[in-house]
Amino acid sequence: MSALLNDVDCFIFDCDGVIWRGECLIDGIPETLDMLRSMGKKLVFVTNNSTKSRAGYVKKFTGLGLSVKPEEIYSSSYAAAAYLEAVNFDKNKKVYVVGEVGIQEELDLKGFTHTGGPEDGDKKIQLSKGYAMPHDPEVGAVVVGFDRNINYYKLQYATLCLRENPGCLFVATNLDAVTHLTDAQEWAGGGSMVGALKGSSQREPTVVGKPADFMLQNIADQFGLERNQICMVGDRLDTDILFGKNGGLTTCLVLSGVTREETLLSPENTIHPDCYMSSLAELLKIKEKAAVTA
Amino acid sequence: MSALLNDVDCFIFDCDGVIWRGECLIDGIPETLDMLRSMGKKLVFVTNNSTKSRAGYVKKFTGLGLSVKPEEIYSSSYAAAAYLEAVNFDKNKKVYVVGEVGIQEELDLKGFTHTGGPEDGDKKIQLSKGYAMPHDPEVGAVVVGFDRNINYYKLQYATLCLRENPGCLFVATNLDAVTHLTDAQEWAGGGSMVGALKGSSQREPTVVGKPADFMLQNIADQFGLERNQICMVGDRLDTDILFGKNGGLTTCLVLSGVTREETLLSPENTIHPDCYMSSLAELLKIKEKAAVTA
Numbered sequence: 001m002s003a004l005l006n007d008v009d010c011f012i013f014d015c016d017g018v019i020w021r022g023e024c025l026i027d028g029i030p031e032t033l034d035m036l037r038s039m040g041k042k043l044v045f046v047t048n049n050s051t052k053s054r055a056g057y058v059k060k061f062t063g064l065g066l067s068v069k070p071e072e073i074y075s076s077s078y079a080a081a082a083y084l085e086a087v088n089f090d091k092n093k094k095v096y097v098v099g100e101v102g103i104q105e106e107l108d109l110k111g112f113t114h115t116g117g118p119e120d121g122d123k124k125i126q127l128s129k130g131y132a133m134p135h136d137p138e139v140g141a142v143v144v145g146f147d148r149n150i151n152y153y154k155l156q157y158a159t160l161c162l163r164e165n166p167g168c169l170f171v172a173t174n175l176d177a178v179t180h181l182t183d184a185q186e187w188a189g190g191g192s193m194v195g196a197l198k199g200s201s202q203r204e205p206t207v208v209g210k211p212a213d214f215m216l217q218n219i220a221d222q223f224g225l226e227r228n229q230i231c232m233v234g235d236r237l238d239t240d241i242l243f244g245k246n247g248g249l250t251t252c253l254v255l256s257g258v259t260r261e262e263t264l265l266s267p268e269n270t271i272h273p274d275c276y277m278s279s280l281a282e283l284l285k286i287k288e289k290a291a292v293t294a
Numbered sequence: 295m296s297a298l299l300n301d302v303d304c305f306i307f308d309c310d311g312v313i314w315r316g317e318c319l320i321d322g323i324p325e326t327l328d329m330l331r332s333m334g335k336k337l338v339f340v341t342n343n344s345t346k347s348r349a350g351y352v353k354k355f356t357g358l359g360l361s362v363k364p365e366e367i368y369s370s371s372y373a374a375a376a377y378l379e380a381v382n383f384d385k386n387k388k389v390y391v392v393g394e395v396g397i398q399e400e401l402d403l404k405g406f407t408h409t410g411g412p413e414d415g416d417k418k419i420q421l422s423k424g425y426a427m428p429h430d431p432e433v434g435a436v437v438v439g440f441d442r443n444i445n446y447y448k449l450q451y452a453t454l455c456l457r458e459n460p461g462c463l464f465v466a467t468n469l470d471a472v473t474h475l476t477d478a479q480e481w482a483g484g485g486s487m488v489g490a491l492k493g494s495s496q497r498e499p500t501v502v503g504k505p506a507d508f509m510l511q512n513i514a515d516q517f518g519l520e521r522n523q524i525c526m527v528g529d530r531l532d533t534d535i536l537f538g539k540n541g542g543l544t545t546c547l548v549l550s551g552v553t554r555e556e557t558l559l560s561p562e563n564t565i566h567p568d569c570y571m572s573s574l575a576e577l578l579k580i581k582e583k584a585a586v587t588a
Contacts (some may be wrong), residue, residue: 092370102532125442125475127475127476128476129476130476130477130478131478132476132478132479133479147421147446148446148447149446150444150445150446150490151443151444151445152441152443152444152482155444155486156481156482156483159472159481159482159486160479163472163480175493177493177494177495177496178453178457178494180362180423181419181421182421182423182424182425182426183424184424184426184456185424185426185427185454187450187453188446188449188450188453188493188494189488189493189494191493191494192449192453192490192491192493193490193493193495194493195489195490195491195492195493196444196482196486196487196490196492196493197486197489198487198488198489199469199471199482199483199485199486199487199488199489199490199492200471200472200482200483200485200486201471202471202485236333
């Protein structure tokens with residue numbers, strides 16, 4: 001198990017069930033993260049939530065008593081901007097946003113011009129005989145994420161860009177069916193807004209959040225690491241661990257979330273992480289034991 | 295060619311390019327329809343437009359100077375209500391509508407109770423900590439069609455019904471990518487609203503409009519006809535004619551719409567109708583010739 005601490009240079013964390021459960025921090029997490037940082041490990045906290053920017057997401061961590069830098073957070077809003085940068089998207093072109101402020105803030109930080117977003121939330125179409133909605137031919141990419149103010153104006157505007165602007169990119173932050181606007185129920189997620197535009201454009205988007213590979217490649221490139229030097233830590237076999245394995249990462253399941261040890265060890269389970277532990281905080285004991293042994 | 299008049303008992307017409315082009319009736323159409331009716335042929339005018347009921351659609355025909363009965367129109371709004379009737383949908387249950395007044399009117403005519411629709415067009419979600427949107431557990435079907443007032447409230451309400459109400463049906467009027475709100479451009483169609491709910495529910499809908507088979511079966515059952523006694527008349531090879539052939543109908547291409555004779559006869563074309571003619575009005579001449587010969 002100490003191989004995990006020796007061989008891995010970067011830990012990618014799914015947050016819910018690993019770092020916190022609902023609104024509560026999991027025991028021993030701040031100390032574990034401090035220890036990993038003191039060992040020089042890179043930490044990346046991933047979230048498919050695109051409504052906040054990385055800077056916006058820092059507040060959630062701070063509110064739970066965790067000190068995290070914006071650069072350690074990999075939100076799908078950031079992933080969208082990083083993708084446009086990675087494909088050298090022409091900065092003279094514009095991005096049309098179906099989504100919230102998080103995407104806009106990340107586009108701003110990378111210097112991309114954008115329209116749409118919350119500003120189009122109250123717009124309605126006005127129909128009269130022969131009316132055509134104007135759209136900007138300079139829009140070269142449509143970025144779609146969760147948008148609680150989705151409306152027909154935005155759908156039509158984005159559809160026109162996707163169907164009529166030659167070469168217009170179609171970027172989806174994620175395809176999640178549901179999201180957690182509140183903890184009380186599941187809410188229709190980003191997959192809903194993306195699905196609407198798939199239906200009208202008859203195009204498949206490039207997905208930049210989990211479980212697409214773009215994020216992993218982007219992180220590996222950023223730190224100059226091989227895939228097996230990166231460990232995906234998550235609490236779900238069929239999403240987190242499968243995602244890590246498909247991406248060639250080292251994988252670690254923690255039992256502090258939704259998966260029980262019986263499920264992991266049952267003959268029906270076909271997804272096997274490289275290691276598993278009761279909670280990420282177990283790394284503290286592993287480190288201590290390694291120190292004693294040495 | 296006169297076999298068409300002898301052997302076919304029911305003609306299904308795609309309207310645009312067959313009956314009218316844009317806002318103009320095609321020459322000779324009223325006389326042709328009168329002749330077919332005088333021969334005792336059943337006429338069915340199909341449209342994937344779900345925003346109007348059959349009664350509402352009659353006005354479009356009347357406005358062009360055509361006399362058509364509501365029962366001769368097969369709109370996808372009617373198809374949705376006919377489908378619920380065909381599967382004996384429990385009338386003690388409710389239907390949640392993502393769509394416009396056409397669907398509501400057809401559900402009313404069949405005696406189904408419904409909620410949603412235009413009445414939910416201005417609703418917004420109110421988020422507070424721990425908030426759960428209430429939804430009616432008595433909703434047993436969600437019917438989705440084109441909806442220019444689509445919003446997150448409706449998407450979430452329909453998603454809750456589809457994900458949480460056991461056995462809740464998911465009925466789509468059509469999957470059309472685009473529709474013609476105005477003639478000046480293509481507008482995001484019913485496929486957009488359906489796509490949004492596919493994305494959030496991770497379910498596939500039952501489609502009742504073209505090109506699904508339900509409509510053909512429903513028409514054949516209604517008139518007690520075999521499939522080859524029904525002729526699909528359309529102006530598009532890859533939609534109308536393919537739809538008719540897949541459904542086992544007799545097919546007739548008219549050249550009064552988008553398809554040119556060169557395209558039909560080119561070696562690249564793989565979709566061959568049973569017959570073709572310059573316009574539906576050619577049937578008048580065929581009838582005259584048959585009368586002279588006899």
